[in-house]
Amino acid sequence: xxxxxxxxxxxxxxxxxxLAFFSSVPAQxxxxxxxxxxxxxxxxxxxxxxxxxxxQVLFRMDPSRSYYPANATGANDAAVINGRxxxxxxxxxxxxxxxxxxxxxxxxxxxxxxxxxxxxxxxxFNQMLRRWDRQIASEQFSGPNAGALAEELMGTRVAAFRNAxxxxxxxxxxxxxxxxxxxxxxxxxxxxxxxxxxxxxxxVPQLGFDTNKPHLSFALPDMRLQQxxxxxxxxxxxxxxxxxxxxxxxxxxxxGGPVAVLMAAHKKSxxxxxxxxxxxxxxxxxxxxxxxxxxxxxxxAALLNMYRTNxxxxxxxxxxxxxxxxxxxxxxxxxxxxxxxNWPLYAVLTKTEDARGARIRDAATGxxxxxxxxxxxxxxxxxxxxxxxxxxxxxRGNWRSGLAGNDFVTFHLRERVKTHD
Numbered sequence: 001x002x003x004x005x006x007x008x009x010x011x012x013x014x015x016x017x018x019l020a021f022f023s024s025v026p027a028q029x030x031x032x033x034x035x036x037x038x039x040x041x042x043x044x045x046x047x048x049x050x051x052x053x054x055x056q057v058l059f060r061m062d063p064s065r066s067y068y069p070a071n072a073t074g075a076n077d078a079a080v081i082n083g084r085x086x087x088x089x090x091x092x093x094x095x096x097x098x099x100x101x102x103x104x105x106x107x108x109x110x111x112x113x114x115x116x117x118x119x120x121x122x123x124x125f126n127q128m129l130r131r132w133d134r135q136i137a138s139e140q141f142s143g144p145n146a147g148a149l150a151e152e153l154m155g156t157r158v159a160a161f162r163n164a165x166x167x168x169x170x171x172x173x174x175x176x177x178x179x180x181x182x183x184x185x186x187x188x189x190x191x192x193x194x195x196x197x198x199x200x201x202x203x204v205p206q207l208g209f210d211t212n213k214p215h216l217s218f219a220l221p222d223m224r225l226q227q228x229x230x231x232x233x234x235x236x237x238x239x240x241x242x243x244x245x246x247x248x249x250x251x252x253x254x255x256g257g258p259v260a261v262l263m264a265a266h267k268k269s270x271x272x273x274x275x276x277x278x279x280x281x282x283x284x285x286x287x288x289x290x291x292x293x294x295x296x297x298x299x300x301a302a303l304l305n306m307y308r309t310n311x312x313x314x315x316x317x318x319x320x321x322x323x324x325x326x327x328x329x330x331x332x333x334x335x336x337x338x339x340x341x342n343w344p345l346y347a348v349l350t351k352t353e354d355a356r357g358a359r360i361r362d363a364a365t366g367x368x369x370x371x372x373x374x375x376x377x378x379x380x381x382x383x384x385x386x387x388x389x390x391x392x393x394x395x396r397g398n399w400r401s402g403l404a405g406n407d408f409v410t411f412h413l414r415e416r417v418k419t420h421d
């Protein structure tokens with residue numbers, strides 16, 4: 001007989017039960033180096049993996065598209081007029097030598113915002129991104145001390161070392177599609193964390209079609225544009241000696257969720273999808289992917305769907321149609337949309353409350369939610385991309401460590417696996 005989906009639904013709470021079933025995966029030898037303790041004040045109690053974290057930026061021009069009009073100020077170079085500039089940020093496993101001898105410049109959070117380039121084709125473009133980056137980072141804070149709090153964040157040590165020599169070997173690529181019209185600092189802790197466990201993490205800005213439409217809308221053409229930018233970045237990063245493009249993962253926050261599904265349907269090398277409150281449960285996402293004429297059987301990558309149960313109703317028609325994809329649903333209650341990004345970490349760092357989530361939970365709870373999200377993503381990728389059975393065991397019960405308590409969040413896992421008769 002043919003392939004038939006078998007559904008198993010298990011609900012876990014903090015006082016919960018063990019998983020009745022979990023798909024087994026082949027064991028894989030883990031790195032021998034001992035995990036390191038906290039590497040940045042933003043990390044909370046996250047335990048770093050065996051690798052140092054390297055960081056680099058690539059500026060590339062996609063000659064197949066244009067971004068600037070022919071009369072754009074400062075864009076006199078024909079290569080600028082006839083191309084679409086893409087800024088590619090990369091977090092990667094770096095050599096694990098002693099810090100003083102391994103090379104690479106230690107970084108502060110402000111270094112993620114104040115990116116520099118000496119390439120004349122990208123100077124004006126980069127200045128625009130820097131202004132935008134700075135504005136987004138400062139939006140965390142309000143009141144008379146907002147400027148000082150933003151500067152405290154900018155001066156905070158992060159885990160990455162700029163241009164550190166890469167670790168030996170090749171590592172899976174993880175592409176991240178950002179939330180609506182974000183640039184590239186929304187989930188730096190998650191990206192650093194994954195790099196420390198042996199992943200090459202790649203992000204690009206969410207940019208509109210041209211300078212006359214600099215922002216994206218929640219519409220199919222805009223999702224396709226972001227998809228194309230990520231695919232262009234993938235071709236560039238795949239040329240790096242430490243990046244392995246055979247089995248890749250795509251993550252998406254908010255409207256980045258549909259982008260991740262579109263990429264998985266288009267590229268067979270995508271074996272894992274992570275939706276960080278990626279609106280895949282929403283009627284808007286269903287409408288977009290229906291307009292894309294998404295063939296549900298074309299999505300074969302395993303899907304980790306993390307979402308809030310508060311603030312908006314969930315519609316699972318789209319997800320339920322993906323009957324060729326193993327699916328893991330992790331549902332959080334009393335949770336902010338921004339708890340799937342760095343935002344609560346900034347509030348804890350500066351001993352303030354995050355206005356985005358204060359009506360739902362306190363900042364410390366938001367931090368614990370986000371750090372649990374980081375751990376869940378890492379173990380999901382280890383289980384699916386690296387086929388590590390130890391990460392399957394994590395889902396059986398270890399995820400409960402570090403959560404804030406049942407008064408703030410419940411944790412559900414809904415698993416669907418494929419079977420043959």
